[in-house]
Each structure stands twice: as structure tokens, then as C-alpha cells.
Amino acid sequence: MAACANTILLDFKVESSSLTQDGFNKLEMEVIEGLEKHFGVNSMEKLMVKTLSSEGDHLSVFMGPQQSVINLRTFSNGLVSIIIDYLKEGDEEPLLTTLDGKALELALGKLGKDMKSVTLPPIKRGTPFDIYFPLSDGRLVEYDVDKLIYDEKSPFQRVQIMHSKTFGNMLVLDGLPNLAESDLVYTESIMCRGTEDYKDKEILILGGGDGALLNELRKENPKQIDEMVMKICKEHLRSACGDTLDSYIGKNYQIIVGDCIKYMEKCVFQGKKFDYVISDLTDLPISETPQGKMWELIRKVIRMSFSVLNDTGKFLQHGTGISCTNQLAMFEGVVGELEIPLSFTRTHAFVPSFLEDWVFYQIQRKAA
Amino acid sequence: MAACANTILLDFKVESSSLTQDGFNKLEMEVIEGLEKHFGVNSMEKLMVKTLSSEGDHLSVFMGPQQSVINLRTFSNGLVSIIIDYLKEGDEEPLLTTLDGKALELALGKLGKDMKSVTLPPIKRGTPFDIYFPLSDGRLVEYDVDKLIYDEKSPFQRVQIMHSKTFGNMLVLDGLPNLAESDLVYTESIMCRGTEDYKDKEILILGGGDGALLNELRKENPKQIDEMVMKICKEHLRSACGDTLDSYIGKNYQIIVGDCIKYMEKCVFQGKKFDYVISDLTDLPISETPQGKMWELIRKVIRMSFSVLNDTGKFLQHGTGISCTNQLAMFEGVVGELEIPLSFTRTHAFVPSFLEDWVFYQIQRKAA
Structure with missing residues (x-):
């Protein structure tokens, strides 16, 4: 797969009352420490910090390894969200594997009241062909498309044939899966x-x-x-x-x-x-x-x-x-x-x- | 559904050679204009801008409506990525609907060399229970889970029963779907x-x-x-x-x-x-x-x-x-x-x- 942007999303919860200015500063330090355990000491450069509202909304932005941009965001309901965005070359090791993410979750989750934390598989963007399609109710699914076989615009619609490892060839009309060989x-x-x-x-x-x-x-x-x-x-x-x-x-x-x-x-x-x-x-x-x-x-x-x-x-x-x-x-x-x-x-x-x-x-x- | 963070991802491609400092400034203006058409005039406050590398890596961060944080990022391969992150109350209108996203894609896509742009359904984080699960090969899927029925830790693993509209009750062990009534x-x-x-x-x-x-x-x-x-x-x-x-x-x-x-x-x-x-x-x-x-x-x-x-x-x-x-x-x-x-x-x-x-x-x- 060619280079594409990978967006890694991690989140966990803390007591919303802890998100004062002081509380956020403390949290920020622990997050930096947790991330630098994985990325290396002094691998993160702080680009900005801003209090977005007095109800616990804070934002810090960092530059990390491989020109990654890292947003640390807290919300008024106690949610702490980390977004890591970087360009991954096709053959490059991922900046954070699922296992690293789990370890990081554990390290960061200790900050949270109930240890509940979530790392999602990286969202891949700028891929040579679409791999995410919405279901009928708008839910997101990543398909195992590995080849774009045909891609043309007819006078009526965009007609694509994509190959999925699971479903075989799929007819995709205007970005929506229409019928596959499995169906x-x-x-x-x-x-x-x-x-x-x-x-x-x-x-x-x-x-x-x-x-x-x-x-x-x-x-x-x-x-x-x-x-x-x-x-x-x-x-x-x-x-x-x-x-x-x-x-x-x-x-x-x-x-x-x-x-x-x-x-x-x-x-x-x-x-x-x-x-x-x-x-x-x-x-x-x-x-x-x-x-x-x-x-x-x-x-x-x-x-x-x-x-x-x-x-x-x-x-x-x-x-x-x-x-x-x-x-x-x-x-x-x-x-x-x-x-x-x-x-x-x-x-x-x-x-x-x-x-x-x-x-x-x-x-x-x-x-x- | 209770309040959760929604992360909206949009991206499109431009000629990578156009991503000089001047080129980025022009692109940034057009993106602000495109977004403010939807969010309202002067609805975006610029928080920072930074050139991350001389090869076309630029970053601007904005605060938009509903305390949304908006990252505009360009990569050396010509990919332009917009990440909009905000807290959506359960009954609140989304900041950007799928249709708005499509319109925005069209408006912003005009900047791109081949009009190819992608808006993904919002990624929901901090939800009261998990709705995303990885497939065996690590792909991401959003399930239509609408109820957490049981959630306990046994001495060996976390045991959950979740209700999915499509699959009925699902047994989820340590965050992985194990068997559902549909299976x-x-x-x-x-x-x-x-x-x-x-x-x-x-x-x-x-x-x-x-x-x-x-x-x-x-x-x-x-x-x-x-x-x-x-x-x-x-x-x-x-x-x-x-x-x-x-x-x-x-x-x-x-x-x-x-x-x-x-x-x-x-x-x-x-x-x-x-x-x-x-x-x-x-x-x-x-x-x-x-x-x-x-x-x-x-x-x-x-x-x-x-x-x-x-x-x-x-x-x-x-x-x-x-x-x-x-x-x-x-x-x-x-x-x-x-x-x-x-x-x-x-x-x-x-x-x-x-x-x-x-x-x-x-x-x-x-x-x-």
C-alpha cells in the first residue's frame, strides 16, 4: 500500500472536576511521559496550549516523531482524547501498533477513574482507493479491499469494481457497495x-x-x-x-x-x-x-x-x-x-x- | 445516546508541488472560506500555524463552533486532511451532517487536482459502551450496539453481553465479539x-x-x-x-x-x-x-x-x-x-x- 495518513484515536475518562487548569497541567505531563516512554525521551515538541472554556475544555498540540501531530484534548464531561496523525509510508513500521496502544491505554488509563480506555485501529486516509464504506444507517466499516479493478464515470454515476479478500469482486456505484460475488x-x-x-x-x-x-x-x-x-x-x-x-x-x-x-x-x-x-x-x-x-x-x-x-x-x-x-x-x-x-x-x-x-x-x- | 466526542475526518489531494508556504496560505484561506460557509462567517478562530517541514508539511489549528477543534494538515505527498473534533450532546444536531460533508467535499475538492475527496462518518468516542470492534485482521467496524446488558470482570477476562440491532445479543470477551444469537x-x-x-x-x-x-x-x-x-x-x-x-x-x-x-x-x-x-x-x-x-x-x-x-x-x-x-x-x-x-x-x-x-x-x- 502506498503512503497514507494514519489517524490514531485514543481516549479515556477522568473526573470532570479534576480538569481545572492545574489538573490539566498535571494530566498533560503524565500523557507526555506516557507517550515518550514509547516514542523516546524528548521526542515531543509542544506547539501550543489553550484553554477553550472554563468548564474543563483544554487543548495542547504537539509535534511527535515522524512529523506526527498530536492533539491532547479534554472535554467538559471528563473525556480525554488523544489524536495522533502522521504520514505512514507503505513499508514503514506503524508509529503505534495495536499492542503499543494497549500498553499506552494501561499507562494512561491509570489516570482515569475507571481505567476504561479505548484505542481504535488507525484510520487510514489518502489511500489509493476507498476502503471505508458507510452501511445503510451511516455506520463506518473498513473493508478488506486490496485492488481497484475498474473505475469510470458513466453519464449517470461512478462505476467501480473493487476486489475484496472476503467478498470477491464488488460492484460499487457512487461510493456505495452494490453487489459482490459473495451475495x-x-x-x-x-x-x-x-x-x-x-x-x-x-x-x-x-x-x-x-x-x-x-x-x-x-x-x-x-x-x-x-x-x-x-x-x-x-x-x-x-x-x-x-x-x-x-x-x-x-x-x-x-x-x-x-x-x-x-x-x-x-x-x-x-x-x-x-x-x-x-x-x-x-x-x-x-x-x-x-x-x-x-x-x-x-x-x-x-x-x-x-x-x-x-x-x-x-x-x-x-x-x-x-x-x-x-x-x-x-x-x-x-x-x-x-x-x-x-x-x-x-x-x-x-x-x-x-x-x-x-x-x-x-x-x-x-x-x- | 449520551454526550460523546465526534471526530470528523475529511481529506483530499492537491499537487504536492503547490504546498509551498504561499501555496499553503492560499489553501488555508480557501478551506476557512469553505468551512465558514457552513459554520457561519467569522466562526473560526485561528489558534496556531506551523510549518512542520519544508517538504509541504503544514499545520493550522482552529477553534470552531461548539468548541470544536479543527486541524488543517498538509502532507508532503499532497494529501490535505481536516480533522474536526467536538463534543456532541446526545440530542444535538451534528456539526456537520453527511450531506454537509459531501457539499464541503465538492467545495474543497475544487482545490484538488482530481476532485477525489472523502468524508468519513464521524468517529464517536467516549460512548457509554464500545461500538467499534476490530476484525481478526485489525480492520475497524462500527457495530449497531444499542444496549450494554451485562458487564463484569471474571478472574480471567472481561465478560460483556451487548445487544446489536442486527445480531441480537452478543457475547464480548475482553473487547472481542465472541458469539451472537445470529451465529x-x-x-x-x-x-x-x-x-x-x-x-x-x-x-x-x-x-x-x-x-x-x-x-x-x-x-x-x-x-x-x-x-x-x-x-x-x-x-x-x-x-x-x-x-x-x-x-x-x-x-x-x-x-x-x-x-x-x-x-x-x-x-x-x-x-x-x-x-x-x-x-x-x-x-x-x-x-x-x-x-x-x-x-x-x-x-x-x-x-x-x-x-x-x-x-x-x-x-x-x-x-x-x-x-x-x-x-x-x-x-x-x-x-x-x-x-x-x-x-x-x-x-x-x-x-x-x-x-x-x-x-x-x-x-x-x-x-x-
Whole structure:
């Protein structure tokens, strides 16, 4: 790995009442002593010290070895935070290993009232490709990405294929993991494999540009599948999509690159009906209310889908991570409030590369 | 959530040749302007500025709104890093939302040569309980822990039960996730369910204090199981261990709290033999070479296990995350170099709460 900035975060708690000016001076001395035990005597140069508020907010900034910048910060609630930031060359020993961090925690923790201290693995920044991705609820995860295989901007989005040691090749759209070779369970969950019978059925897939869904559906002998794709993964996600994307017209499927709303309008006009519409479009938007452009699109897709589904037809779509309870409730509200009376069931499955339990919906017309 | 420190990390790249003193002054002005667009005019007070080296290493420190401390740092390779650190009250609006971060990225990214910029979700520190855990290869993951249910120090280790929205109750030993209610696949993988036939067999489990392994083995009608446990999870991991830990002696099992090496020595003395020994003890140690106390223990456990296994008996044990290729190779070397000729197979399975593909070993005496 090339040079990247490493940010090491350590923290522990002291009695907030101890953070007077004198108390902070004493703490600062002990922290310097603790750090210099690891970095070497006189390895730290004090750059500044400042009292930020009279309620225990203090800041000292130091320069340490390898041009590291070290912030020692105390907060009014007794939290003591040390941030060490430096440029680590790829083959260089880390300034502080996890074990050093543990030792330092023990040394510094003695200052704290309950010895509770935390050293996080270094946060790496300026890496040649992204290794941190947020989960659906905004949590941070460091992936074991070791290679960037493809990186281009399409007219619609940034398309990347990254290799993860754990998940194989991953499709990343606009910085969000979309599907990896490890994720057959995603495809099987959205299509309800084992529950739904696709034999001789008419199926319309919206989205699903990675080809995985079409690839699995083809194994179930459906009558006909139409699919609209934005971007093909036939080269780099081959274990997921098989040979499905090699040809846009197959024995029992057709891939249409275009706007899925317009295609469905054409189907309405021609009176074409489907048994299943499977929507593999974008995730549920994160928002305070189910309003805005993205939610309008979701409503439109559901309405249009039911206008091309036959009376007992099913609309299948993925939701989002199970911990996003607000988003899921909003989506269920949207489904319940449409002018077509609809009922839904939901399932969930842990999708490896998402690192989350993911929710899937099965939506039908209410029986008259 | 109570007040905790939030650390927001932003970074982007500029031409390293532009980081002269003048170049840095210009960059600093644009960063202040960009940040004050979000924080308000004159919301930032400069505390210090320093050139750390003549190769483009500069540092400015500011105080921003809500007593935030803002480090603007440039590195010799052209990386520009902004660290914003402040105390966020539980119900307070974040100083910078993900969307603000994205907007700021765009504004600041214009300074950079290729617009590549990254804002990470805030790192939360001083939280009432840990929410970050390292994976086996040291990667950082933020878990969706929302409750600390149990937290005590035993004579041997710190024992915590935490509730995760995704994984249910999790057993955390000395800060490392051990088993969660979501992890039946771990138990089924270590015992090779479906491949091994436990009917009327003699089984010895080493470790396995969570009771999950014993609980699943009991369903396979073995003749007898002995188990040594350090700590019971019968209350909080009940969906994993069932009623297995309610009684230490059952129809076909016995739980022994004690040192498993000593117990095996006793078995050797008494001539007692087993068909399976399943070792659910600690993870493979992270080390440069397969030496040291922990590796000696691993050797000892394997040796002792084969001294109580009958000739065709199997030793089953978990390894570590699949991305820890060094640790796995060391373990396989250790197995291959013991004085007893052994052969092994390995399987792997993605364990939900570990967020990793985990390796499991099946070890046997080589056929004579």
C-alpha cells in the first residue's frame, strides 16, 4: 500500500472536576511521559496550549516523531482524547501498533477513574482507493479491499469494481457497495427462491444491471424476462451474472437499456401484462419524511408496476438495512397509502458484502 | 445516546508541488472560506500555524463552533486532511451532517487536482459502551450496539453481553465479539453438521462456554459429551444455547468447569478415549512467528487431544478470518510439524456477527 495518513484515536475518562487548569497541567505531563516512554525521551515538541472554556475544555498540540501531530484534548464531561496523525509510508513500521496502544491505554488509563480506555485501529486516509464504506444507517466499516479493478464515470454515476479478500469482486456505484460475488443470498432473497414459482411466467426486472437476478431467474425456466440495465458487469462479476449479459437477447429474455418508466408506459399502451415485476433499483432514500424526488420515483415505480401486472401479479423489491427502522416504516406507509389497495409481506436475509441484515418486500393487490 | 466526542475526518489531494508556504496560505484561506460557509462567517478562530517541514508539511489549528477543534494538515505527498473534533450532546444536531460533508467535499475538492475527496462518518468516542470492534485482521467496524446488558470482570477476562440491532445479543470477551444469537452458522461449521455423524459418539468440547456448540450437538444424539466452561450465557444467549446450560449434568452430557489440559491428562491416565475433540478455545494469536505462550498452548491442546482421541478420531477447531493468511499458514505449519503425523482439511463460512468469512479445521491422524 502506498503512503497514507494514519489517524490514531485514543481516549479515556477522568473526573470532570479534576480538569481545572492545574489538573490539566498535571494530566498533560503524565500523557507526555506516557507517550515518550514509547516514542523516546524528548521526542515531543509542544506547539501550543489553550484553554477553550472554563468548564474543563483544554487543548495542547504537539509535534511527535515522524512529523506526527498530536492533539491532547479534554472535554467538559471528563473525556480525554488523544489524536495522533502522521504520514505512514507503505513499508514503514506503524508509529503505534495495536499492542503499543494497549500498553499506552494501561499507562494512561491509570489516570482515569475507571481505567476504561479505548484505542481504535488507525484510520487510514489518502489511500489509493476507498476502503471505508458507510452501511445503510451511516455506520463506518473498513473493508478488506486490496485492488481497484475498474473505475469510470458513466453519464449517470461512478462505476467501480473493487476486489475484496472476503467478498470477491464488488460492484460499487457512487461510493456505495452494490453487489459482490459473495451475495447470491441477495438475489435469492429478492426473488423469493423456493417460494415463488417462475416456470412459464412473464417477468419484468427493473434495474438489476449487474445481471445476477436475471442469471438466477433464467435457471427457473420462465416464459420471458425483460430487463433494463444501465451498466454491465459481465466481465468482473461473472460468478454472479454468468453468461447472462453476453447477449442482450436470449431464448427467453431481452435486455433493454433505457428508462424503465417509459418502457412500462409502452407496455400499458400495448396491453402487455406480467406475472412478476422485480424492482432492483436504488436503495430507499434516507430522509426525514417520505417526500422529495426519490420518494416520488418510488411511488411512480410501484404505480406503473401494478399497471403492467396482472390481477394476481407480484411486485418484489428490496428495502434497506434492518436497523433503518424509520426508512422501512416510511416505505410501508407509502405502500399502504397508494390509491391501489396493496398488501405486503417482508423477509430479511444477511447479505455478506452489505454486512447487514437486508429487508425484502413482496407486494400484491389486496383481494377484492 | 449520551454526550460523546465526534471526530470528523475529511481529506483530499492537491499537487504536492503547490504546498509551498504561499501555496499553503492560499489553501488555508480557501478551506476557512469553505468551512465558514457552513459554520457561519467569522466562526473560526485561528489558534496556531506551523510549518512542520519544508517538504509541504503544514499545520493550522482552529477553534470552531461548539468548541470544536479543527486541524488543517498538509502532507508532503499532497494529501490535505481536516480533522474536526467536538463534543456532541446526545440530542444535538451534528456539526456537520453527511450531506454537509459531501457539499464541503465538492467545495474543497475544487482545490484538488482530481476532485477525489472523502468524508468519513464521524468517529464517536467516549460512548457509554464500545461500538467499534476490530476484525481478526485489525480492520475497524462500527457495530449497531444499542444496549450494554451485562458487564463484569471474571478472574480471567472481561465478560460483556451487548445487544446489536442486527445480531441480537452478543457475547464480548475482553473487547472481542465472541458469539451472537445470529451465529448458528459458526456452530454448524465448527461441528461440520451434515458431514459428521455424532450418533452414539463420545465427544469432548474444549472451551465453548457459550453453550451453543453443546446445544447443537445434543440434537445429534451423541453418547456422551464433556464440556468445560468458564462462563455461562444461559440467560442472555438463550436462543443460541437453549436450556443446555441450565444443568451441568444432563442425560448425555457433563459440563466441567476447570482446566481442559488437566482434564485431558486425567483421561489419559484413566484410558478414556473420544471420537471427537472440538476445540472452541481462543482465536489464533496474531504474531510474526508461531512462537510464544499462545502458540505453545495451541500445540499442547492438539497433542493432548490426540492422546485422548481414538485412532480414527477427529479434532475440530476454528481458525480465524480468511484474510489472515499469515496466521492460517502458521497454524497449518504447526499442525504439519507436530511429532504425530496429522493431515487436515479446512472449510469456511461467513459468520454474521464476525462480519468475516471464518476458517474451520478438521484434523486427523494420517493413515499408517
